[in-house]
Amino acid sequence: MTFERSAAGALVAAVLFTMSSAPLRAVADGQTAQLITQSGGALGVAALARVSTVRTDATLSALGLHGTETQWIDLKDGRMAEITKIGPYAQLDGYDGHIAWAGDATGLVWKQGGDADVSTEIDQAYLATYALWKPDADGALVTSLGAKIDKGRTFDVLSVQPRGSRVPLELWFDQTTHLPARSVIAGSTATAVTSYSDYQAFHGVMIAKTIHTDSSDGNNSDGTLTNVAVDPADAGEHLNKPDTHPADFSMLGGKTSTSIPIEIIENHVYLDVMLNGQGPFRFIFDTGGQNVVDPEVAKAIGAVGHGTAQGGGVGDTTESLSFAMVKREQVGDALLRDQLFAIAPTRQGFGMAAGKPIDGLIGWEVLARYVTTFDYANRRVVLAMPPASAQNPPGAHVVPFVLYGTQPQIACTIDAIPSECTIDTGARDTISFMRPWIEAHPQAVPATLTAAGVTGFGFGGAATGKLGRVREIGIDDLQVNDAVGDFSTQTAGAFSVPFVAANIGGGLLRRFTVTFDYNRETMALVPNADYAKPDVYERGGLFIINRGGAITVIDARPGTPAAAAGIAKGDVITAVDGVATSTMTLGQIRDVFFEPAGTVVKLDLKAKDGGTRSVSLTLRDFV
Numbered sequence: 001m002t003f004e005r006s007a008a009g010a011l012v013a014a015v016l017f018t019m020s021s022a023p024l025r026a027v028a029d030g031q032t033a034q035l036i037t038q039s040g041g042a043l044g045v046a047a048l049a050r051v052s053t054v055r056t057d058a059t060l061s062a063l064g065l066h067g068t069e070t071q072w073i074d075l076k077d078g079r080m081a082e083i084t085k086i087g088p089y090a091q092l093d094g095y096d097g098h099i100a101w102a103g104d105a106t107g108l109v110w111k112q113g114g115d116a117d118v119s120t121e122i123d124q125a126y127l128a129t130y131a132l133w134k135p136d137a138d139g140a141l142v143t144s145l146g147a148k149i150d151k152g153r154t155f156d157v158l159s160v161q162p163r164g165s166r167v168p169l170e171l172w173f174d175q176t177t178h179l180p181a182r183s184v185i186a187g188s189t190a191t192a193v194t195s196y197s198d199y200q201a202f203h204g205v206m207i208a209k210t211i212h213t214d215s216s217d218g219n220n221s222d223g224t225l226t227n228v229a230v231d232p233a234d235a236g237e238h239l240n241k242p243d244t245h246p247a248d249f250s251m252l253g254g255k256t257s258t259s260i261p262i263e264i265i266e267n268h269v270y271l272d273v274m275l276n277g278q279g280p281f282r283f284i285f286d287t288g289g290q291n292v293v294d295p296e297v298a299k300a301i302g303a304v305g306h307g308t309a310q311g312g313g314v315g316d317t318t319e320s321l322s323f324a325m326v327k328r329e330q331v332g333d334a335l336l337r338d339q340l341f342a343i344a345p346t347r348q349g350f351g352m353a354a355g356k357p358i359d360g361l362i363g364w365e366v367l368a369r370y371v372t373t374f375d376y377a378n379r380r381v382v383l384a385m386p387p388a389s390a391q392n393p394p395g396a397h398v399v400p401f402v403l404y405g406t407q408p409q410i411a412c413t414i415d416a417i418p419s420e421c422t423i424d425t426g427a428r429d430t431i432s433f434m435r436p437w438i439e440a441h442p443q444a445v446p447a448t449l450t451a452a453g454v455t456g457f458g459f460g461g462a463a464t465g466k467l468g469r470v471r472e473i474g475i476d477d478l479q480v481n482d483a484v485g486d487f488s489t490q491t492a493g494a495f496s497v498p499f500v501a502a503n504i505g506g507g508l509l510r511r512f513t514v515t516f517d518y519n520r521e522t523m524a525l526v527p528n529a530d531y532a533k534p535d536v537y538e539r540g541g542l543f544i545i546n547r548g549g550a551i552t553v554i555d556a557r558p559g560t561p562a563a564a565a566g567i568a569k570g571d572v573i574t575a576v577d578g579v580a581t582s583t584m585t586l587g588q589i590r591d592v593f594f595e596p597a598g599t600v601v602k603l604d605l606k607a608k609d610g611g612t613r614s615v616s617l618t619l620r621d622f623v
Contacts (some may be wrong), residue, residue: 113402
C-alpha cells in the first residue's frame with residue numbers, strides 16, 4: 001500500500017512564486033525568451049534584487065482536514081523546506097541543493113532516494129525559488145509547448161526540466177496577464193495540477209494568494225497565503241536537512257531485541273500486533289507499506305479517525321481512508337508510542353485475498369526504528385534496538401538501498417541489464433515488472449508469455465499482468481535463475497511507476513534470511529535452504545478469493561487448464577475433489593493447484609445465475 005507524497009504537503013509546495021532579478025542570458029528560442037521576459041515583468045522581479053530568503057505561511061485544507069503550511073526559500077542557492085500540519089498528520093520535506101529529504105511529526109527524518117521522489121522535490125524547489133528567471137534558467141531544459149485552451153482561457157505553456165530532475169514540469173501562463181496560472185508536476189503515482197489565482201503585491205512582488213491543487217489520486221487541496229516575510233531570522237535553521245531523532249520507541253524490560261513468531265502464507269508475512277493494550281490482532285508485515293488498521297479494529301481500540309483521503313496499492317483504483325493516533329503499538333517486546341495509522345478496510349480487501357481476517361498492516365514505521373530480520377526458514381521476525389547495526393550477519397551479502405518513498409530500492413540486474421528494484425515483503429510473487437520498464441526494455445521480455453490475468457489482489461483491487469520466465473535476477477553477487485515474472489499490464493497503481501524496473505516480492509525473499517538496517521540503508525541477505533529451489537507457479541490458472549464465505553473465481557486466465565474447463569469469473573467453487581469448500585481454508589484450496597503436473601482436479605461450481613455444474617481440469621505448467 002502506498003501514500004503518494006502529494007497527498008498533503010506537496011500539494012501546496014509552490015505556494016510562493018519568488019525570483020531573482022538577475023538578467024536572463026540563454027533561452028531555447030525567441031518565443032520562450034519573450035514569454036519569460038513578459039512574465040517576469042508582470043510579476044515584478046526587480047523588487048527582490050536584494051532579498052536572500054523568504055518565509056511564507058498559509059492555511060491549508062486537504063485530506064478532509066484543516067491546518068497550516070510554512071515554507072522557507074533561499075533565493076540565492078535554491079534551497080527549499082516546508083512543514084505541513086493538518087489534524088494528526090504532519091510532514092516535513094525539503095531540498096538543500098544536493099539532498100531531498102522528508103520527515104514526520106515524531107522527529108524521524110530520512111533521505112529520499114527514488115528518482116521520482118527526488119525529481120518531484122527538485123521541481124518544487126525550482127518553482128519556489130523561481131529559478132526559471134536566473135541566468136540560463138539555472139541550467140534547466142526549457143521548451144515551449146505552445147498555446148493551450150482550457151475552459152475558455154488561453155495559456156502559453158512551457159516544459160521545464162531542472163538540473164538533476166528526471167521529470168519535466170509544466171508551467172502555464174495566462175496569455176493576457178502573463179502571470180503564472182498553473183503548474184503540473186508528475187509524482188511517482190500521482191500528478192498534481194496546481195492553480196494560482198488572486199495575485200496580490202507582497203513587498204513589491206505579485207504573488208498568488210489562492211492555491212488549489214487537483215491530484216490524480218483524488219487528494220486535492222486548497223491553500224490561502226496569510227503571510228510573507230523577507231529575510232526572516234529563522235530561515236537558516238530550517239533550510240538544511242534536520243537530524244533524525246525519534247524518541248517514541250523502546251524495548252520492554254530493557255531488552256535489546258525481540259523474536260516474534262510469524263506465519264507465512266503465499267509468501268506474505270503474518271504476525272501478532274497489540275494496539276492500545278488490546279489484541280493480539282493479525283497483521284501483515286510489509287516493507288512496501290505503512291501503518292494501516294481496519295475500521296472495526298480502530299473502533300475496538302478507541303482510535304478515532306479524522307479526515308478522508310485516497311490511498312493506492314496494487315490495483316488501478318484507490319481506497320478511502322482516514323487517520324488516527326494509536327497510543328501504544330506493540331510487536332513482541334518492541335513498543336512504539338503515539339503512532340499515526342491510516343484507517344482502511346483491510347479485512348474486506350486483504351482478508352478476501354488471504355482467506356483469513358487481516359486486521360491491518362505494519363511496515364515503514366517499525367522498520368525505520370528497529371533493525372529488522374525476516375527469518376523465513378525459521379518462521380520468525382527479530383526486531384533489534386540500534387546500534388545492532390554495528391555488525392552484519394555472518395555470511396551476509398550486504399546490499400545498499402535508497403528509499404523510494406518509504407520502501408527500500410536496490411540496484412539489481414535483469415538478464416544482465418542494470419536496473420533498480422524495490423523490495424516488498426508484502427508482495428506474493430517473485431518479481432513484478434513495471435509497465436514503463438517493460439516498454440523501454442523489450443529485449444528483457446520473455447519470448448513466451450501467458451495471456452493477461454489477475455496476479456494479485458489487495459488495496460486498490462486486482463493487479464493484472466502476463467507471466468513469463470526470467471532467465472536471471474541479480475542482486476549483488478547472488479543470482480536467482482528461471483524465476484516466474486509478472487509483467488504488469490496496468491496503466492495505474494503501484495506497478496505502473498517510472499524509473500523502477502521491478503518489485504521483488506516474497507517469492508524471492510523467502511530464499512534468504514533478510515536483515516534491514518534503515519539507519520545504514522543496507523539490506524543483508526543470507527541464503528537459506530530454499531535459495532536454489534525451482535520457482536513454481538500454481539498450475540490451474542485460477543485466482544480465487546473468499547468473498548463472504550464463498551470461494552469466488554475472480555479470474556480464469558486464458559490459455560490455462562481453468563479456462564479450458566470453462567471456468568468463468570464469478571463462478572463459486574463449492575467442492576474440490578468431493579470435499580466441500582466450506583470445510584477448507586482458502587490456502588488449502590489454493591494448495592490443490594500446486595499439485596504435480598498431470599494431476600486431475602474435480603471442481604463443483606455454482607454460476608452467477610445459480611446454475612450448478614462439475615468440471616475437471618488437468619494441472620500443467622503453463623508458465
